[in-house]
Amino acid sequence: MAILHTCLNVADADRAVDWYTENLGFEESWGFETPDGETVNRYVADEDGVELQLSDTDGQTPADEGDLWDHLAVKVDDVDAAFEEIDDHGVVKEPADQPAAGARTAFIEDPDGHVIELIEPLDD
Known part of the structure; x- marks a missing residue:
């Protein structure tokens, strides 16, 4: 596994x-x-290639401590297998293809409720 973006x-x-x-x-x-x-996602990367996803959703202006960050993205070899194997503390979104992002993703929660996105790049 590798961290892809926040x-x-x-x-x-x-x-x-x-x-x-x-x-x-x-x-x-x-x-x-x-x-x-409704949502525009733009990515910026540092010189090492680590990315920040900047997510702008119509009608939402993040202002509170709890809504300024959204999730941590982790690359996995197989989203479905990881989704089944990881001892999650809540399912936010089950595995599904995200063609616009070129990936299969799932969202789970860690023990403290932080959202973790599992990402498997789709084959070209």
């Missing part, structure tokens, strides 16, 4: 990308929009 909820994806690239030297790496068009 997702931060942001009020304005463009502003967040500008801030991380101009102030911290990150590079914008990629992005996608959810099928319903």
